[in-house]
Amino acid sequence: MLSKRRETLLTIVVPTYCRDGVLLETLQHLFAQNPPASEIIVVDQTDKHNSQVSCTLGTWQVSGRIRWLRLKEPSIPGAMNRGLLEAIYPTVLFLDDDIIPHSGLIEAHVSALEKTGAALVAGRVVQPWQAGRDFLNGHDFHFASPRPAWISDFMGGNFSVRRDTALQLGGFDEQFVRVAYNFETEFAYRLRRSGHRIYYEPAALIDHLRVSTGGTRTFGDHLRSHWPHHAVGAYYSILRTWSGWQSLVRFLCRPLRAISTRHHFCKPWWVPATLLAEFLGMFWALLLLAQGPRYLDSSK
Numbered sequence: 001m002l003s004k005r006r007e008t009l010l011t012i013v014v015p016t017y018c019r020d021g022v023l024l025e026t027l028q029h030l031f032a033q034n035p036p037a038s039e040i041i042v043v044d045q046t047d048k049h050n051s052q053v054s055c056t057l058g059t060w061q062v063s064g065r066i067r068w069l070r071l072k073e074p075s076i077p078g079a080m081n082r083g084l085l086e087a088i089y090p091t092v093l094f095l096d097d098d099i100i101p102h103s104g105l106i107e108a109h110v111s112a113l114e115k116t117g118a119a120l121v122a123g124r125v126v127q128p129w130q131a132g133r134d135f136l137n138g139h140d141f142h143f144a145s146p147r148p149a150w151i152s153d154f155m156g157g158n159f160s161v162r163r164d165t166a167l168q169l170g171g172f173d174e175q176f177v178r179v180a181y182n183f184e185t186e187f188a189y190r191l192r193r194s195g196h197r198i199y200y201e202p203a204a205l206i207d208h209l210r211v212s213t214g215g216t217r218t219f220g221d222h223l224r225s226h227w228p229h230h231a232v233g234a235y236y237s238i239l240r241t242w243s244g245w246q247s248l249v250r251f252l253c254r255p256l257r258a259i260s261t262r263h264h265f266c267k268p269w270w271v272p273a274t275l276l277a278e279f280l281g282m283f284w285a286l287l288l289l290a291q292g293p294r295y296l297d298s299s300k
Contacts, residue, residue, distance in 0.1 A: 009091050010110055010160070012037040013083030016097035017045040017074050018214035020053045023097045030095070031065060033106050037093070041067045043083050045074040076156070076180035076216075077172035081296050084171050087163055096157035098211040108204035109160040112148075119196035120161045120188075122154035123204030131207065141200075149200045153188045156180075158206045165196060170295025173240070175288045179216040181233030189241040223263045226273040231258070231281025232288070239289045254278065 012030060016023050023042075030040055042057065049057070061068040069086060071079055084092060093109055095101070105123070112121040125143045135145055143155050169190050176183035188198060222230035231254075238250045255278040259271050 009089050010037050010093055010106060011083075011087035011089045011091070011163075012040045012093045012095060012106075013043060013080065013087065014040065014095050014097050015043045015045070015076060015079035015083065017076075017079075019046070019097045019211065020050055020214075022209060022211050022214075024053060024056055026095075026097050026099055027060070027066065029099070029101050033101060034103065035107060037106055038089055039067060039087070040065065041069060041083050041086055043069050043071060043079040045071045045079055075174060075177070077174045077176050077183050080156075081171040081174065084163060084166055085296065090163050091160055092163050092166070093160040094156065094158075095206065096208060098209040098214075099157065100207040100209065102205040102207070105204055105206065108201055112199055112201035112204065113160060113162070116197075116199045118199035119165045119191055120154060120159055120198045121204065122151060122198060122200045123158035123160075123206060124200075124202040125155050125158050126205065126207050128208070128210055143200075145200070146202050148202055151198050151200045152192065154184050154198055154200075156184045157208060158204065160204075165191075167296065169194060170293075170297075172295075174294040175236060175291065176233050177284075177288070178229035179219050179222075179233060181230045182237035183233065185237050186240050222277070223261070223274070224270060226276045226280075228277045228281035228284055231278050232284040233281075235281050235285035236288050239285055240293070251282070255282075 014023075014026065014030075027040065027042070030037065044057075048054075057066070057068050060066045067086065069082060071082065080094060083094070091110060091113060093106065109121050109123065112118065122143070124145070127144065130144045133144070135142075138145065141149055141151065169187070172183055172187055176186070191198065219229040220227060234254060235251060238247055238254070242250055255275055258278050259274050264271050264274065
């Protein structure tokens with residue numbers, strides 16, 4: 001078990017959007033962690049919860065089990081930036097709002113940061129279709145791998161970061177709109193460029209429930225929509241993390257990659273809708289690029 005000193009080093013931030021019962025279940029799992037987090041911040045972008053959820057969250061806030069912060073406009077990087085600014089402790093652990101954390105999640109994150117000196121630790125994420133698989137014979141890295149590794153990217157639903165480092169980098173770019181697709185890639189790019197490293201710790205394990213409603217699913221399935229809610233982040237990330245001919249090639253080739261899927265092969269009538277979403281996403285990303293990134297003020 002960790003000492004009291006180490007227990008006081010970590011804040012959990014749970015951004016949430018349009019989630020009710022599963023949010024409460026996630027928080028109850030986090031309360032049961034041993035050792036516990038020193039504080040849990042819920043950054044809530046939901047317009048209105050049902051009465052039971054609102055009452056429970058309010059009770060937990062009054063008792064000090066959580067800090068319940070409300071945002072008027074939904075924004076994944078905006079919610080994460082608010083969590084960074086509000087966190088009291090020097091390590092911030094960001095978690096999805098529809099997860100089951102395994103025992104020792106907090107300890108694994110804190111220990112990995114201490115033993116490796118990494119600026120960011122990415123935890124293991126097991127998706128519903130991966131449950132029960134051990135992946136011990138696989139050689140390619142993925143975020144359900146049982147082997148630790150130094151990596152170049154991370155998943156936004158289970159990672160810890162040194163708060164001062166994240167703030168010095170300006171936090172997360174709030175130009176990643178809607179589902180904020182690939183906001184992690186852009187942050188990881190800035191992190192590596194500034195000389196920091198990312199470590200993957202499989203002992204920091206969660207099961208991702210991938211609830212079908214709320215969260216990013218509020219904006220629909222990118223394979224079955226003409227809206228650019230997913231595509232815009234992909235194009236904006238390319239423009240922010242690549243340069244020269246590589247950026248141009250990746251930018252122009254993405255529409256073809258977007259329709260080169262098994263889904264589109266089996267259901268070709270979705271191709272026009274997907275291409276429309278891709279072209280709208282291209283245009284939107286160029287507008288966002290022209291406006292420039294929206295980072296936090298590092299002096300805060």
